[in-house]
Amino acid sequence: MTTTIESPELIEPEEPGGPDAHGPGGHGPEDHGPDHAHEHHGPTGILNWITSTDHKVIGKSYMITSLVLFFISGAMALVIRGQLADPTSSLVNFQTYNELFTMHGSLMLYLFAGPFAFGGLANYIVPLQVGAPDMAYPRLNALSYWLYLGGSSMMTFSFVVAGGAASFGWVAYAPLSNSINSPGAGTDMWLLSLGLTGFSAIFTGVNLVATIFYLRAPGMTMFRVPIFSWNMLVTGILILIAFPVLFGAVVMLFCDRHFGTHIYSVSGGGVPVLWQHLFWFFGHPEVYILALPYFGIVTDIIPAFSRKPLFGYRGMVFATLSIAALSTGVWAHHMFTTGVVLLPFFSLLSYLIAVPTGIKFFNWIGTMWGGQLSFQTPMLFSMGFLFAFLMGGVTGVLLASPPVDFMTHDTYFVVAHFHQVLIGTTVFAGFAGFYFWYPKMFGRMLNERLGKLHFWFLFVGFWVTFVPQYLVGLRGMPRRIADYLPTNGWTFLNEMSTVGAMIIGFSFLFFFVNLVTSWRNPVPAGDNPWDGGALEWFTSSPPPHHNFTHLPPIRSERPTWDYNHPEHRKDESHGDKRHREHEQKEPETVGAPS
Amino acid sequence: MNAFTNGSPTSLPAHEHTGADPAAEVAATPRRRRWARPAVGAAVAAPLVLGGCNMYPSYGASRGATKQGQDTFKLFSGMMTTGVIIGVFVGLLILFTILRYRRRSEEMPKQFHESIPIEILYTGIPVLVVAFLFLFTVLTENNVDATVPVNATVTSTGTPVEHVRVTAFQWGWRFSYPDHNVSIAGDVTNGPGGHGPQMVLPVGETVQVTLVSNDVIHGFYVRDFNFSRYALPGVTNFFDLDILHTGTYAGQCTQICGLYHTEMLFSVKAVTPAAFQTWLSGEVAAGHTLQREPQSEANTPPPYTHVTPSNALAAPSSKKGSL
Ligand code: HEM
Ligand SMILES: [Cu+2]
Numbered sequence: 003m004t005t006t007i008e009s010p011e012l013i014e015p016e017e018p019g020g021p022d023a024h025g026p027g028g029h030g031p032e033d034h035g036p037d038h039a040h041e042h043h044g045p046t047g048i049l050n051w052i053t054s055t056d057h058k059v060i061g062k063s064y065m066i067t068s069l070v071l072f073f074i075s076g077a078m079a080l081v082i083r084g085q086l087a088d089p090t091s092s093l094v095n096f097q098t099y100n101e102l103f104t105m106h107g108s109l110m111l112y113l114f115a116g117p118f119a120f121g122g123l124a125n126y127i128v129p130l131q132v133g134a135p136d137m138a139y140p141r142l143n144a145l146s147y148w149l150y151l152g153g154s155s156m157m158t159f160s161f162v163v164a165g166g167a168a169s170f171g172w173v174a175y176a177p178l179s180n181s182i183n184s185p186g187a188g189t190d191m192w193l194l195s196l197g198l199t200g201f202s203a204i205f206t207g208v209n210l211v212a213t214i215f216y217l218r219a220p221g222m223t224m225f226r227v228p229i230f231s232w233n234m235l236v237t238g239i240l241i242l243i244a245f246p247v248l249f250g251a252v253v254m255l256f257c258d259r260h261f262g263t264h265i266y267s268v269s270g271g272g273v274p275v276l277w278q279h280l281f282w283f284f285g286h287p288e289v290y291i292l293a294l295p296y297f298g299i300v301t302d303i304i305p306a307f308s309r310k311p312l313f314g315y316r317g318m319v320f321a322t323l324s325i326a327a328l329s330t331g332v333w334a335h336h337m338f339t340t341g342v343v344l345l346p347f348f349s350l351l352s353y354l355i356a357v358p359t360g361i362k363f364f365n366w367i368g369t370m371w372g373g374q375l376s377f378q379t380p381m382l383f384s385m386g387f388l389f390a391f392l393m394g395g396v397t398g399v400l401l402a403s404p405p406v407d408f409m410t411h412d413t414y415f416v417v418a419h420f421h422q423v424l425i426g427t428t429v430f431a432g433f434a435g436f437y438f439w440y441p442k443m444f445g446r447m448l449n450e451r452l453g454k455l456h457f458w459f460l461f462v463g464f465w466v467t468f469v470p471q472y473l474v475g476l477r478g479m480p481r482r483i484a485d486y487l488p489t490n491g492w493t494f495l496n497e498m499s500t501v502g503a504m505i506i507g508f509s510f511l512f513f514f515v516n517l518v519t520s521w522r523n524p525v526p527a528g529d530n531p532w533d534g535g536a537l538e539w540f541t542s543s544p545p546p547h548h549n550f551t552h553l554p555p556i557r558s559e560r561p562t563w564d565y566n567h568p569e570h571r572k573d574e575s576h577g578d579k580r581h582r583e584h585e586q587k588e589p590e591t592v593g594a595p596s
Numbered sequence: 597m598n599a600f601t602n603g604s605p606t607s608l609p610a611h612e613h614t615g616a617d618p619a620a621e622v623a624a625t626p627r628r629r630r631w632a633r634p635a636v637g638a639a640v641a642a643p644l645v646l647g648g649c650n651m652y653p654s655y656g657a658s659r660g661a662t663k664q665g666q667d668t669f670k671l672f673s674g675m676m677t678t679g680v681i682i683g684v685f686v687g688l689l690i691l692f693t694i695l696r697y698r699r700r701s702e703e704m705p706k707q708f709h710e711s712i713p714i715e716i717l718y719t720g721i722p723v724l725v726v727a728f729l730f731l732f733t734v735l736t737e738n739n740v741d742a743t744v745p746v747n748a749t750v751t752s753t754g755t756p757v758e759h760v761r762v763t764a765f766q767w768g769w770r771f772s773y774p775d776h777n778v779s780i781a782g783d784v785t786n787g788p789g790g791h792g793p794q795m796v797l798p799v800g801e802t803v804q805v806t807l808v809s810n811d812v813i814h815g816f817y818v819r820d821f822n823f824s825r826y827a828l829p830g831v832t833n834f835f836d837l838d839i840l841h842t843g844t845y846a847g848q849c850t851q852i853c854g855l856y857h858t859e860m861l862f863s864v865k866a867v868t869p870a871a872f873q874t875w876l877s878g879e880v881a882a883g884h885t886l887q888r889e890p891q892s893e894a895n896t897p898p899p900y901t902h903v904t905p906s907n908a909l910a911a912p913s914s915k916k917g918s919l
Binding site: 273275 | 667668672676679690697699704708710714719729734736820846851853854857
């Protein structure tokens, strides 16, 4: 067993270097605080950014872009809530309303939730966690970002074309999405955007899988890969399963719209429901593509703030794998009310997903059990995730039952359910990850007080928004309607929900102030502000070009923690004893590529 | 209760238990006792506390105006109770952990990694819970989904069967009664209060609905029936409704179907079989017959069918009054 790490062959020689590029030279884990020195090679400024293939630059670009889209989409949600606060409100007209919820859902799901996780956080963090100098295919990674930026702009700007943006919901059911019912160019832009961003997701999926399989540092067996990276591996595989199907479905719809095919139209012998099958064959794995990264985030955060290792590491990995496997067989639970699917089969598989999800809950609790919990902002947001996802998960189990789905399908009960799940993951866990890794990415801390205020307003607003939606759904309010009757008895609950949404919106002001403060008055973060365990906390903040100058011996899923707490080290090589010989070695030196 | 005024106690094949008095019938349903079994210990106490001695707290849902809707409601309520118990248990466990293990010192806690027995336990228990939920789901689903044969005029036990054909279109509904030569249609400008066309149905009979769509996908949904089903172009869907109580029930399209999806309202008026017959003759006399289906006089053709997206941008402000 060799103890030196060779610089991976996959880094292409003409690597232009990112803004964080450093020359060779060691940064010991203890002797270096934040390192703001920038040593640029090649182009600088905007050209540097455009030509960069550094995963850290691309990751940050992805994060910034997806967060901008998140805020745009959030603003649309506030307009939607404004319209619904009053039964016969005419803040927006029907056409605009339909465009708004379609774009709100599309931006959130296609352009924010996924890209923020796998293009942003994972892109930045996964190579660091597995001890790699970059992603396996850096140029593919850059292509992924530029496709994403192009696709996102196309969708966002479809508002301004004649006929407006797409207005058939984020699921675009045929035949409403055909050329007769949705003739506008907005629909075509929506479809093209899915094509472009779909490929960007596929490329990132390829990169994640290849990086985690082939670029792990010596000593890092699969069962020593941190859970966030494990989840990104599974997410990558799910992307490779799901997105090509979406692309095929989208191409066929485009052909129906422009080339006279009748794949989804009854008149030409086609089958409208085929769209739903294809879409949800993508769409349900997509739900887990959106969830698994965020599960990974909290699974990395909770141990750090509990000062304990993850409880049930292997159980967690198997739970993730079985969630992924099951998620490819449950698509028709979105189609129970079509009357044309085999109900018991899809119901049973949907129920079964609750089991590995439940396992994760108990693993999280087990990790905290007996720990020394401190509730800094990332941990606080992770707790928010636990509670939000708990209620969203429980109501999801109800929807796995076809009769209950008959009674609640397409009502606000479902809207409340998926927002609890999605906001639990993408917002609570997503911002937990943001607060957690921001010091690593920018070498400076965010303010704790403002972070906590952000959390508490968000947390309160969240419940005030979505609990009334469950109730109004049970009172019969369908989704995607712009108006309702004053006599329906839905008014008060809707008003409450709108107030809650405003509180959520308000909470983000603290976030912005926090960002500004951290840029105006930087507080240096140091390499490892949270006493984190994975490899990203071993290198400097921000990490040097190609990430590491040294690596600690890797004998568990938290090598940095082992290194910093030698007195608590014990053999944790989950089942794999082959690498024990590393245990005696001191930090190994990377031949720093540059 | 006049739900079953027109016949002796019957037993439909699709729905195991029917009696002269729906309330008594509900009480006698073995399913109810089956539901009671899982509700061991706390599970029994919780719904009693929550629902004021009611086995099935409503949680804000409708208890169901149809036999199928009542079955669904009971499943919903039972599952909600199970969910509340599990949710409260896990939530309190998290809260307890948070409070109990707050950081009090800088001492390093014990570094344990796993406990196989506990992990097996918390894998096994969820398996049992979902197995049990799935069992009740299948039992209910078989009841809710069962339909009488398409051409049946009475059920195998003698309950009369009414056939209604519901056609959804952008943006309104047509209700045809092929056995009675009656057909009515309308959009949000018609019907009582301008809240869409009204489908009149008898209580105490089995109503078989044939659901189709003329254009895009629509969703047929009546909140008090605890039921919805897509109207799919190219597909004919069937479902049965055994309405138990007279009354008027609001319905609405639930699947986005274009510009005026919001206003695709209708209602169901459940009347006694005698009143139903009277209503049918009235409609025939008024000329609302199948022959006139394409251009029914009383029900103006939907005003929006020819709206193009560009002129539709001028919101239906004129219609705000009617909403
Ligand atoms: C500020 C917080 C949010 C509020 C107040 C909000 C509000 C809403 C409302 C009221 C609707 C229903 C519109 C309708 O059916 O007429 C909706 C739909 C939707 N929301 Fe959100 N939302 C928020 C955040 C999110 C997030 C974070 C996501 C996903 C990551 C998301 C994903 C969706 C999706 C997928 C739909 C369905 C769109 C459709 O019907 O096609 N929302 N939102
Ligand atoms: Cu409709």
